[in-house]
Amino acid sequence: MFLYFCILSVLLLLLVDMVFYIIVNATLSRQTRDRVTRVGTEVVALLERRPDDKVLKQLFLRYQDEGIVVYILSEDGAVVLPEISISESRAEEAVEQAATLSVGDDVAYRSEGFVNFCSKVTYNESVNIILVSCPLVVVREIVTDLQVYLILVSIIALLLAFLISYTISQRLTRGLKNLSSTAVRFAHGDYSVEFANADYREVAQLSDTLNFVRDEVKKSRDFQREILANVTHDLKTPLTMIKAYASMVQEISGDNPEKRNQHLQVIIDEADRLTGLVDDVLSVSKVNSNLGEIHFKVFNLTEFLYGIINKFGYLQESGYNLMVDIDPDLYTRADEEKIEQVIYNLLGNAVSYTGEDKTVFISLKTSMDGKRIKLSIRDTGKGIPKEELPNIWDRYYRSEESHTRPVKGTGLGLNIVKVILENHSFDYGVESEKGKGSTFWVDFPSVPAE
Numbered sequence: 001m002f003l004y005f006c007i008l009s010v011l012l013l014l015l016v017d018m019v020f021y022i023i024v025n026a027t028l029s030r031q032t033r034d035r036v037t038r039v040g041t042e043v044v045a046l047l048e049r050r051p052d053d054k055v056l057k058q059l060f061l062r063y064q065d066e067g068i069v070v071y072i073l074s075e076d077g078a079v080v081l082p083e084i085s086i087s088e089s090r091a092e093e094a095v096e097q098a099a100t101l102s103v104g105d106d107v108a109y110r111s112e113g114f115v116n117f118c119s120k121v122t123y124n125e126s127v128n129i130i131l132v133s134c135p136l137v138v139v140r141e142i143v144t145d146l147q148v149y150l151i152l153v154s155i156i157a158l159l160l161a162f163l164i165s166y167t168i169s170q171r172l173t174r175g176l177k178n179l180s181s182t183a184v185r186f187a188h189g190d191y192s193v194e195f196a197n198a199d200y201r202e203v204a205q206l207s208d209t210l211n212f213v214r215d216e217v218k219k220s221r222d223f224q225r226e227i228l229a230n231v232t233h234d235l236k237t238p239l240t241m242i243k244a245y246a247s248m249v250q251e252i253s254g255d256n257p258e259k260r261n262q263h264l265q266v267i268i269d270e271a272d273r274l275t276g277l278v279d280d281v282l283s284v285s286k287v288n289s290n291l292g293e294i295h296f297k298v299f300n301l302t303e304f305l306y307g308i309i310n311k312f313g314y315l316q317e318s319g320y321n322l323m324v325d326i327d328p329d330l331y332t333r334a335d336e337e338k339i340e341q342v343i344y345n346l347l348g349n350a351v352s353y354t355g356e357d358k359t360v361f362i363s364l365k366t367s368m369d370g371k372r373i374k375l376s377i378r379d380t381g382k383g384i385p386k387e388e389l390p391n392i393w394d395r396y397y398r399s400e401e402s403h404t405r406p407v408k409g410t411g412l413g414l415n416i417v418k419v420i421l422e423n424h425s426f427d428y429g430v431e432s433e434k435g436k437g438s439t440f441w442v443d444f445p446s447v448p449a450e
C-alpha cells in the first residue's frame with residue numbers, strides 16, 4: 001500500500017512539474033516577445049523625433065543592460081548604429097523580413113536563439129531597418145533557475161507525501177493485520193478472541209462482522225456440544241432399558257404372555273423415545289441445509305391438516321384429546337412439505353406443553369373477507385411468561401421448565417417454524433396467558449382450487 005501511495009505521489013508530482021514547466025516556458029516566451037515589441041515601437045517613435053546619435057547610443061546602451069540589443073541597419077544589412085557587429089546570417093534574416101514590409105510597418109519573429117522585432121523606418125533621410133533582439137539565453141536562464149526551485153519544492157513535497165503515505169498505510173494495514181492475526185487465532189479454535197475496532201469505518205465494519213461471525217460460530221459449537229451431550233445421554237437410558245427388557249423376555253417372561261407383553265411394551269415405548277430423539281437431530285441438520293428453498297403449490301389445506309392430525313391419532317391411547325374445528329375445502333398456496341413441518345412442530349409443542357386435561361384445540365377458519373385462512377393451535381398448559389415470548393422463536397432457545405414428554409427438546413422447533421413462515425412471508429404469532437395456555441397461529445393466503 002505504501003509503495004502504491006509512493007508511486008502515485010511521484011506520478012502526480014511529475015505531472016505537476018511538467019505542466020508547470022510548459023506554462024512557465026510559454027509565458028516567458030510571450031513576455032519576451034512583448035518586451036522586444038515594446039522596445040521596438042519606443043525606438044521607432046523616438047527616431048521620428050530625429051534625435052542625435054549620442055542620445056540614441058545612450059538609449060541603446062541602457063537597453064543592452066536589460067539584455068536587449070537594438071540595431072539600426074542599412075537596407076542591405078550593414079550596421080549603422082551602434083558600433084557592435086552582428087552576425088551575417090542575422091543581418092540577412094532581418095533584411096529578408098524587412099523586404100516584406102513598407103516603411104512604418106513592423107514584424108516580430110523568432111530566429112535561432114533570439115526573439116526579434118523588425119521595422120522599416122526613415123532615418124537620416126534614408127530607409128533603414130530597426131532590429132531589436134533579445135537572446136533566448138535569458139529566458140533559458142530564468143527557466144533553469146525556476147527548475148532548480150521546482151526540483152527543491154518537488155523533493156520536499158515528495159518527502160511529505162511519503163511521510164503521509166507511510167502514516168496512512170501503517171494505520172490502515174495495522175487494523176487489517178490485527179484482524180488477520182486475530183482471525184488465525186480464531187481459526188485455531190480460540191473463541192475468546194476479540195476483533196479490535198479500527199480507525200477506518202470499513203475496517204471497523206469488517207471487525208464488527210467478524211465479531212458477529214465469532215459469536216455465531218461459538219453458539220453453533222456450544223449448541224453442537226450440548227446436542228451431542230443430550231443425545232448421547234438420552235440414547236443411553238432407552239438402550240439400557242431395551243437391552244434389559246429384551247434379556248428379561250429371553251430369560252424370564254418368554255413363556256408368560258402377560259409379562260412378556262408388558263416387557264415388550266416397555267421395549268416399544270423406549271424405541272419410540274429413540275425415534276423422537278432421532279427426529280429432533282434430523283431437524284437440526286435440516287435447519288442447516290436448504291430451508292430457504294420454497295416450492296409453492298396450491299393444495300387443500302383442510303385435507304392436509306386432517307392428514308397430519310391423523311398421524312397424531314396414537315396419542316388418544318395415552319388419553320390426549322385433539323379437538324378440531326376445521327372449515328371444509330380451504331385451499332392455500334405454499335410449500336406442502338415445509339408447512340407440514342410447521343404444523344408438526346406446533347402440534348408437537350401443544351401436546352408436550354398442554355395441561356392436565358391433555359387437550360389440544362385445532363381450528364382452521366377463513367377470515368371475514370375470505371382472503372386468509374387462520375390456523376390456531378391452542379393448549380391448556382402453563383402458558384409462556386410475557387418476558388419469554390419474544391425469545392421462544394430464537395434458535396436454541398429452551399425454557400428452563402422441562403417437557404412433560406420424555407424426549408428432551410432441542411429448542412429448534414419454533415425457530416424452524418419461524419424461518420419457514422418468514423420465507424413464505426406468512427404472518428404468524430402466539431398469544432399466551434400464564435396458567436391458561438398458549439395459542440400459536442399462522443395466517444395462510446386463501447386461494448381458489450386449481
Ligand code: ADP
Nearest residue numbers: 349350353392398399409410411412413414438
Ligand atoms: P423445544 O424443542 O424445546 O420444544 P421449541 O423451539 O419448539 O423447542 O420451543 C422453544 C421453547 O418455547 C420451549 O422450550 C418452550 O419453553 C416454549 N414453548 C413452545 N411451545 C410452547 C407451548 N405450546 N406452551 C408453552 N411453552 C411453549
